[in-house]
Amino acid sequence: MQALAHSVRDRLIERWHDTHQYFKKKDPKRIYFLSLEFLMGRSLTNSVTNLGIQDQYADALTQLGFDYEVLAEQEGDAALGNGGLARFAACQMDSLATLDYPAWGYGLRYQYGLFRQIIVDGFQHEQPDFWLNFGNPWEIERVHVSYPVKFYGTVEEEVLNGKKCKIWIPGESVEAVAYDNPIPGYGTRNAINLRLWAAKPSDQYDMESYTTGDYINAIVNRQKAETISNVLYPDDRSYQGKELRLKQQYFFVSASLQDIMRRFKDLHRSFDEFPEKVALQINDTHPSISIAEVMRVLVDEEHLDWSKAWDIACRIFSVTIHAVQPEGLEKIPVDLLGSVLPRHLEIIYEINYRLVEELKKSFGQDYDKLSRMSIIEEGAVKSIRMANLSLACCHTVNGVSRVHLETLKTRVFKDYYELWPQKFQCKTNGVTQRRWIVVSNPSLCSIISKWLGTEAWIRNVDLISGLREYAKDPDLHTEWKNMKRVNKMRLAEYIETLTSVKVSLDAMFNVQIKRIHEYKRQLLNMLGIIHRYDCIKNMDESDKRRVVPRVCIIGGKAAPGYEVAKKIIKLCHAVADKVNNDPDVGDLLKVVFIPDYNVSVAELVIPGSDLSQHLSTAGHEASGTGCMKFLMNGCLLLATADGSAVEIAEEIGAENMFLFGAKVDEVPALREKGTTLKGSLQFARVVRMVRDGYFGFKDYFKSLCDTVEDGGDFYLLGYDFASYLEAQAAADRTFVDQEKWTQMSILSTAGSGKFSSDRTIEEYAQQSWGIEPCKCPF
Ligand code: C3B
Numbered sequence: 001m002q003a004l005a006h007s008v009r010d011r012l013i014e015r016w017h018d019t020h021q022y023f024k025k026k027d028p029k030r031i032y033f034l035s036l037e038f039l040m041g042r043s044l045t046n047s048v049t050n051l052g053i054q055d056q057y058a059d060a061l062t063q064l065g066f067d068y069e070v071l072a073e074q075e076g077d078a079a080l081g082n083g084g085l086a087r088f089a090a091c092q093m094d095s096l097a098t099l100d101y102p103a104w105g106y107g108l109r110y111q112y113g114l115f116r117q118i119i120v121d122g123f124q125h126e127q128p129d130f131w132l133n134f135g136n137p138w139e140i141e142r143v144h145v146s147y148p149v150k151f152y153g154t155v156e157e158e159v160l161n162g163k164k165c166k167i168w169i170p171g172e173s174v175e176a177v178a179y180d181n182p183i184p185g186y187g188t189r190n191a192i193n194l195r196l197w198a199a200k201p202s203d204q205y206d207m208e209s210y211t212t213g214d215y216i217n218a219i220v221n222r223q224k225a226e227t228i229s230n231v232l233y234p235d236d237r238s239y240q241g242k243e244l245r246l247k248q249q250y251f252f253v254s255a256s257l258q259d260i261m262r263r264f265k266d267l268h269r270s271f272d273e274f275p276e277k278v279a280l281q282i283n284d285t286h287p288s289i290s291i292a293e294v295m296r297v298l299v300d301e302e303h304l305d306w307s308k309a310w311d312i313a314c315r316i317f318s319v320t321i322h323a324v325q326p327e328g329l330e331k332i333p334v335d336l337l338g339s340v341l342p343r344h345l346e347i348i349y350e351i352n353y354r355l356v357e358e359l360k361k362s363f364g365q366d367y368d369k370l371s372r373m374s375i376i377e378e379g380a381v382k383s384i385r386m387a388n389l390s391l392a393c394c395h396t397v398n399g400v401s402r403v404h405l406e407t408l409k410t411r412v413f414k415d416y417y418e419l420w421p422q423k424f425q426c427k428t429n430g431v432t433q434r435r436w437i438v439v440s441n442p443s444l445c446s447i448i449s450k451w452l453g454t455e456a457w458i459r460n461v462d463l464i465s466g467l468r469e470y471a472k473d474p475d476l477h478t479e480w481k482n483m484k485r486v487n488k489m490r491l492a493e494y495i496e497t498l499t500s501v502k503v504s505l506d507a508m509f510n511v512q513i514k515r516i517h518e519y520k521r522q523l524l525n526m527l528g529i530i531h532r533y534d535c536i537k538n539m540d541e542s543d544k545r546r547v548v549p550r551v552c553i554i555g556g557k558a559a560p561g562y563e564v565a566k567k568i569i570k571l572c573h574a575v576a577d578k579v580n581n582d583p584d585v586g587d588l589l590k591v592v593f594i595p596d597y598n599v600s601v602a603e604l605v606i607p608g609s610d611l612s613q614h615l616s617t618a619g620h621e622a623s624g625t626g627c628m629k630f631l632m633n634g635c636l637l638l639a640t641a642d643g644s645a646v647e648i649a650e651e652i653g654a655e656n657m658f659l660f661g662a663k664v665d666e667v668p669a670l671r672e673k674g675t676t677l678k679g680s681l682q683f684a685r686v687v688r689m690v691r692d693g694y695f696g697f698k699d700y701f702k703s704l705c706d707t708v709e710d711g712g713d714f715y716l717l718g719y720d721f722a723s724y725l726e727a728q729a730a731a732d733r734t735f736v737d738q739e740k741w742t743q744m745s746i747l748s749t750a751g752s753g754k755f756s757s758d759r760t761i762e763e764y765a766q767q768s769w770g771i772e773p774c775k776c777p778f
Pocket of ligand 1: 083328621
């Protein structure tokens with residue numbers, strides 16, 4: 001595997017090198033994509049596919065006595081991210097390369113990626129993912145590309161050319177060393193760079209300690225520097241103002257900006273041209289400190305006037321918000337920021353002062369509004385609102401689906417939207433068909449190419465709609481069903497190896513895989529399964545014959561400190577234990593929890609699924625990208641009208657999916673009703689079964705049951721339960737009619753074109769970044 005990877009890497013490096021020479025020669029405007037997380041998964045299969053050398057490699061390996069697929073399976077995932085946000089960043093990199101955009105990704109090279117999930121007696125345990133144990137063959141260490149990153153210290157005033165200026169006297173310096181990861185495009189010579197920074201001790205500040213004789217402490221302090229890039233924070237929504245996290249953010253932002261500015265200065269003398277050559281994309285609010293850093297460099301180091309520097313900053317930055325709730329937006333306590341980055345705090349105060357002065361011109365003395373819009377949040381813990389810093393500066397604020405943008409406009413950033421409506425744009429997410437069809441579902445890939453008579457859809461996915469014409473063709477149906485069966489067989493073998501549960505290929509494979517969150521409502525899924533189990537238990541033999549057999553597959557990680565999510569995982573196991581061993585049920589129902597869900601598990605599960613579930617309470621899922629991968633693979637969707645599912649329904653027709661539940665605009669009123677809102681009797685019955693210990697662990701599950709009863713049902717499981725069951729029943733009825741099901745499946749794939757990240761990237765390039773393709777000649 002290592003040898004194979006290195007051989008492929010050689011091919012990649014040639015292209016990557018040529019691409020960068022070409023970019024250097026042409027000097028186009030570049031997009032720099034700053035993200036604290038990238039969930040790349042495996043690289044081998046994707047690289048070989050994009051380079052177009054899979055057949056040659058497979059043949060060569062056969063001659064050497066190896067099997068390409070077996071070797072490919074050996075590769076571990078690069079899991080430098082938590083969930084949707086990070087995987088979306090990875091899809092965007094693939095599209096940027098494929099569409100020949102002059103792009104760079106910048107992030108952190110964590111030594112420990114997202115934890116590995118181990119299940120012991122049905123409980124989640126976390127194990128460290130030291131993914132670099134055997135080295136990472138895909139990266140190139142650039143020992144000569146390194147920059148010092150400074151922290152702490154004080155700010156002093158100095159007079160320079162008769163003008164007062166501030167200088168930051170830092171207290172600590174850490175070296176950022178570049179590790180480059182080539183990202184090949186498909187059907188092009190272009191390969192772009194994902195540059196990840198690792199922290200290394202810096203020599204600069206140690207000399208004194210050595211000379212004062214404190215040798216041991218000097219060494220220990222050197223080593224401490226490396227901890228900055230050690231570990232990825234495993235919670236994807238709540239950030240508790242931790243010093244290490246702030247240091248991680250500033251570390252990668254500072255190194256990236258030094259790199260970007262060096263590249264710019266190699267060819268340009270004046271920062272006036274900076275916005276013509278540089279676009280900076282902030283992926284969620286995590287890298288927002290880059291705004292203060294650009295201001296610091298331009299004002300303190302390049303000695304530009306404040307207003308000139310601010311004008312430049314406002315023209316280069318755009319941001320994408322992925323959160324839905326204001327609580328999901330990062331805040332940093334003022335004391336913490338002031339201690340770690342004292343000069344940046346001053347700069348943020350200055351930005352805020354000028355912002356508030358400008359706001360007063362529009363809103364007068366409306367202090368409530370001013371305080372909501374301020375970058376500084378007063379309160380028990382005075383904090384910096386990183387989202388407001390981004391809103392104040394960025395020329396574009398992107399939402400990730402239409403529903404999400406509406407939420408940003410009408411709730412989360414209402415005041416800002418009223419002030420600057422032109423900044424707000426919708427860029428519905430997408431996923432790359434290269435990884436999610438070509439690599440993970442080769443049989444489907446061949447079918448699509450055969451029926452369309454071309455492989456051009458792999459670069460131009462709009463062509464996939466051409467399948468609609470054959471949605472009723474019996475020959476296509478036969479091929480489609482065979483493809484699905486083979487993929488189900490692969491998945492069934494995987495399930496049996498992992499869990500010892502044998503599943504029937506005739507059953508409907510019904511899947512929910514994603515991070516475990518209350519708003520994603522895996523609990524609704526479980527309660528639905530319990531209801532189904534309860535019904536089967538109460539049936540006579542003739543009724544049982546009409547039941548559509550189901551394999552219910554669930555996978556996902558819970559943040560280590562998220563108790564409710566961990567209880568949901570335990571409930572899946574407790575129910576699975578009972579159901580899978582009940583002779584009354586047999587093949588009619590199986591429940592499987594797939595441990596350690598990650599990108600490569602998704603690549604196996606998605607092609608083998610019949611139905612996928614996206615159950616978020618309406619208004620809570622910013623977009624969702626898992627649903628797009630299932631859609632491309634012809635799995636039918638059972639979903640709430642939330643996030644991108646609304647747009648999917650428009651593309652494929654609502655009649656081709658199973659929609660249910662309260663709508664976004666109904667949710668607030670339903671919540672108001674609170675305790676008066678009772679779930680159905682069926683709902684009460686299944687919750688009672690859990691409460692009464694039917695699946696064991698009575699005391700442990702009590703608090704879980706409390707979350708959905710007694711007026712505490714914030715995510716409206718009780719309210720949506722009846723329509724959820726109806727949608728499930730509709731899925732059963734359709735599944736019995738295999739012709740209809742297959743037709744819906746084909747129409748799903750055929751309607752998935754809009755949800756390619758290629759479309760998303762084109763929109764970003766044209767509407768936000770103002771960049772043009774720069775295609776390296778072959
Ligand atoms: C996720 C959202 O939860 C998804 O709806 C969305 O599809 C993706 O981002 C990509 O836009 N998200 C996440 O994974 N982590 C966050 N901190 C916030 C949002």
